[in-house]
Amino acid sequence: MNSENRLLDWYRAVVDYYRRLTPRSAALFVRGGGVLPGGDTRYSITTRPHPTYFERGEGPYVWDVDGNRRLDLNNNSTALVHGHAHxxxxxxxxxxxxxxxxxxxxxxxxxxxxxxxxxxxxxxxxxxxxxxxxxxxxxxxxxxxxxxxxxxxxxxxxxxxxxxxxxxxxxxxxxxxxxxxxxxxxxxxxxxxxxxxxxxxxxxxxxxxxxxxxxxxxxxxxxxxxxxxxxxxxxxxxxxxxxxxxxxxxxxxxxxxxxxxxxxxxxxxxxxxxxxxxxxxxxxxxxxxxxxxxxxxxxxxxxxxxxxxxxxxxxxxxxxxxxxxxxxxxxLTPEVYGWIDHLGGLLRAGLSGAVRDRGLPLRVEGGGSLLSVACEPGVVRPEVMMTGLSLALGNRGVFGFPFLSTSSAMEERHVEQMLDVAAAVLDDLASSMRVH
Ligand SMILES: Cc1ncc(COP(=O)(O)O)c(C=O)c1O
Structure with a gap:
């Protein structure tokens, strides 16, 4: 099997798992599609096979309508610098x-x-x-x-x-x-x-x-x-x-x-x-x-x-x-800026290392409390890889890929949680890309 087919297999498995975790989101998406074009009102956050519908946020976490808790590194596209419901x-x-x-x-x-x-x-x-x-x-x-x-x-x-x-x-x-x-x-x-x-x-x-x-x-x-x-x-x-x-x-x-x-x-x-x-x-x-x-x-x-x-x-x-x-x-005091930057630095260093160790064609960039991940040029099916990574991280409890930000509600253990999850997800991706 060639590497593109293996990548697609990995993606299908990730999507299947996501569907099993999010039946209520899937049902809302069907209802939403009858009243909102494509079930959407903000194209930048929609995703295949269906978006996740959230109903609660507290500190660094959000809960979806199926009761899954996720560490939120999206922070509403960087806006929630203090996390949820401070x-x-x-x-x-x-x-x-x-x-x-x-x-x-x-x-x-x-x-x-x-x-x-x-x-x-x-x-x-x-x-x-x-x-x-x-x-x-x-x-x-x-x-x-x-x-x-x-x-x-x-x-x-x-x-x-x-x-x-x-x-x-x-x-x-x-x-x-x-x-x-x-x-x-x-x-x-x-x-x-x-x-x-x-x-x-x-x-x-x-x-x-x-x-x-x-x-x-x-x-x-x-x-x-x-x-x-x-x-x-x-x-x-x-x-x-x-x-x-x-x-x-x-x-x-x-x-x-x-x-x-x-x-x-x-x-x-x-x-x-x-x-x-x-x-x-x-x-x-x-x-x-x-x-x-x-x-x-x-x-x-x-x-x-x-x-x-x-x-x-x-x-x-x-x-x-x-x-x-x-x-x-x-x-948002100077000390708080220092803290979210510190967490951002840990996250960037950890994620860059994880990508490098596995030889994956991904680029980790950013500064301060902000971090982004993108495919290197020349990757076959980059959209499959990026959507798959976002869903796979979500399946394991981390939301927000590929534009990530830290918040003052986070502690170092949250960065560690993200890096543990990322290591497992990147291992899966790396083995799917290896031609056997
Ligand atoms: C740099 C920049 N400018 C402007 C905007 C638009 O802001 P809004 O979505 O509140 O209209 C965004 C949103 O992501 C942005 O990133």
Missing amino acids: PEIVAALRAQAGSGTAWGGHNPTEVDWAGIICERVPSIERVRFANSGTEANMHMLKVARAYTGRDLVLKLDGAYHGTYDGFEFATEGDGGVSPSTGGVPANLSENVVLGAWGDTEGVARLIRERAGRLAAVILTPFRSAGGFSHPPEGFLETLRAVTADEGVLLLFDEVISLRLAMGGAQDRYGVTPDMTALGKLVGGGLPVGAFGGRADIMAVTDPLGDMKVALAGTFNANPMTAAAGVAALRL
């Missing part, structure tokens, strides 16, 4: 819910929340709230356009900034720019310039060439699409210098990378952009987005001043998210 966040939410969940007026907690963000994130002198990272990036770009009076934006190929059509573009085969998803008008590509991650000279040249029409350059300073990694030496510094020279705004999407330091990747790398988008962890587990920057730039959103961009939102800075956000940020 008592202080729950208390803040209970107190707020008892006083009402939202009203068409300001609330005091939003001022505290904004104050914490402005104090921590170097580029943010003024901040505004939204309800998702997508919205934060969308508003940030509008503000950059209104402030500069220019339309073009330079983004990096493959970078994900949420599901806003201003950013949903990728490189065509001939080097042109085309929508990366349906529903995005092709003519919007006229406003988009694509650069490549780490191509310092190439991106600097594009900025200089388009400077007169370029409003902004946006990037995730810590690479997050396709695999987590630190930027190459000098990349951010050069982009900072060239954009400043050319009067182009530098925008950091720190929706994920606020995990790297109190002030985000900009704090960690010492490169301050003009504006920053946040999301995920700043909401303490509730839906959130936020963006901010220099006071003179953010002034274009000031409804009592010279407002150029009118930004509303029924649930912006709603008291529930604000309460959870304040509680989560207050819990």
Whole structure:
């Protein structure tokens, strides 16, 4: 039997076991398929043969509807930096819910929340709230356009900034720019310039060439699409210098990378952009987005001043998210950053070693509390290997592969649990790939 067939055999066995463990999830998926397209409302988390339906989370664990407990290393796509149902966040939410969940007026907690963000994130002198990272990036770009009076934006190929059509573009085969998803008008590509991650000279040249029409350059300073990694030496510094020279705004999407330091990747790398988008962890587990920057730039959103961009939102800075956000940020001290980074380091070292020892074609990357696993180029049936690994780890009680993050609810024994499970799963995979 050749190695591809053996891989498929391994995958089928993993899927069979998953089906046996998750009959209630399977039934929900069938019901869901009658009312949600493909039973789905968030394509990035769905999986074959059916997704897992969870009903409870506590600390570092989640329980699915079939009663299976899993160590959660997904943490809702990195957002739950304190794990599930942290008592202080729950208390803040209970107190707020008892006083009402939202009203068409300001609330005091939003001022505290904004104050914490402005104090921590170097580029943010003024901040505004939204309800998702997508919205934060969308508003940030509008503000950059209104402030500069220019339309073009330079983004990096493959970078994900949420599901806003201003950013949903990728490189065509001939080097042109085309929508990366349906529903995005092709003519919007006229406003988009694509650069490549780490191509310092190439991106600097594009900025200089388009400077007169370029409003902004946006990037995730810590690479997050396709695999987590630190930027190459000098990349951010050069982009900072060239954009400043050319009067182009530098925008950091720190929706994920606020995990790297109190002030985000900009704090960690010492490169301050003009504006920053946040999301995920700043909401303490509730839906959130936020963006901010220099006071003179953010002034274009000031409804009592010279407002150029009118930004509303029924649930912006709603008291529930604000309460959870304040509680989560207050819990996120330098010591806590140190702890989640320590656990992340143990996890990366352990997993890299496990992959290396077995000679598997997998790449383990990341930094701080973040870690990603991807197939090396040239792997036959990479989707089978990645889905199989995710299900196989889940079958043995670990959820979240291949984008993993640690949380303050975790202890070293949880990392050890993950590494024990990973060793068993990788042994199975390695033996399935050996040609007998
Ligand atoms: C870097 C980055 N920006 C923006 C977003 C979009 O955030 P949201 O899903 O809250 O719209 C994400 C989501 O994964 C992200 O990873």
